[in-house]
Amino acid sequence: MSFHAHPAAAGLLFVWIASVGCGRSDAPTSAPDAHEEHEHDGEHEEREVAALVLSPEQRARYGVSVEAAGPGPIDSGHELLGEVHANGDRLAHIVPRFPGVVKDVRRTAGDEVHAGDVLAVIESSESLVSYELRTLIDGVVIEKHLTLGEAVDRDRQAFVVADLSTVWVELSLYQKDFGRVRPGQRVRVQAVAGGAAADGEVSYVAPAIDPETRTTTARVELANPDRSWRPGMFVTARGHDPVPAEVRVPSDAVQLREGQRVVFVETPDGFVPRTVTLGREGATQLEIATGLAAGERVATGNTFLLKAELGKGAAEHAH
Numbered sequence: 001m002s003f004h005a006h007p008a009a010a011g012l013l014f015v016w017i018a019s020v021g022c023g024r025s026d027a028p029t030s031a032p033d034a035h036e037e038h039e040h041d042g043e044h045e046e047r048e049v050a051a052l053v054l055s056p057e058q059r060a061r062y063g064v065s066v067e068a069a070g071p072g073p074i075d076s077g078h079e080l081l082g083e084v085h086a087n088g089d090r091l092a093h094i095v096p097r098f099p100g101v102v103k104d105v106r107r108t109a110g111d112e113v114h115a116g117d118v119l120a121v122i123e124s125s126e127s128l129v130s131y132e133l134r135t136l137i138d139g140v141v142i143e144k145h146l147t148l149g150e151a152v153d154r155d156r157q158a159f160v161v162a163d164l165s166t167v168w169v170e171l172s173l174y175q176k177d178f179g180r181v182r183p184g185q186r187v188r189v190q191a192v193a194g195g196a197a198a199d200g201e202v203s204y205v206a207p208a209i210d211p212e213t214r215t216t217t218a219r220v221e222l223a224n225p226d227r228s229w230r231p232g233m234f235v236t237a238r239g240h241d242p243v244p245a246e247v248r249v250p251s252d253a254v255q256l257r258e259g260q261r262v263v264f265v266e267t268p269d270g271f272v273p274r275t276v277t278l279g280r281e282g283a284t285q286l287e288i289a290t291g292l293a294a295g296e297r298v299a300t301g302n303t304f305l306l307k308a309e310l311g312k313g314a315a316e317h318a319h
Contacts (some may be wrong), residue, residue, distance in 0.1 A: 063302035073242030075282040082171035084233040090163035098124045099153040104160045139163040169220040186240035190200035198226040245287035255307040264299040
């Protein structure tokens, strides 16, 4: 094996390695832009591969670390979109008992109420006797649909009271998701805008598909003691069921380069790009199906820098 050095613009050192190896189809693939010269006998080939050399100080400065590939679980990378709703089992739609006229309004939207509290007073149109409209549950008034002096009847709800100590998260499932989500499955729910996050369990999956959206619904019930989950919030959810992999690497170890997935393998000469094939993809871990063996050490962290500097070095080397 021979090599020669080439300085990169950022002060990093490239070593272009000319290595001879058998042209086996199962051998790891070198970088996509590597120059190949086949020997005349057709049994061997010479490859010129860029190795990027970083000193320990440069690794610390640029946020590049090294981790050994190996077996371990792949966290679920499948993400579902959903929305927070009031718990339907703790939601009261309060309607007048008799048609009448509103004589007094004592609560409005946003008010905390307790079971037995009077929300409004209505004079019956038939008996002209006033009666009180009360809530039967503790909660928050989330809707009010009457005003003083207004005529009301039983066909329209006057108040909606919700007990928000728990909420329902309703996740939209497309047909491709049906086999991935089941009752009892643990999920991690995260507010889209950041902030609130919690673990929960799928309690229900609707048996029918909405003919308009072509989706069905999975439900997760979450405790909400501090009211951080508000009805109408958009959320994402990921499954907690890990799957085993023989070779995995952190997701930040893999970069897309010229249409191929590559990792940067640590060698005595420096970091060398290696084309790999991915298996299952998790949120933080990726399974390597081919191209990398357990125990090989790869760059992690700010590997985008290696990809960028490799491209610069290859361009300069070409000239």
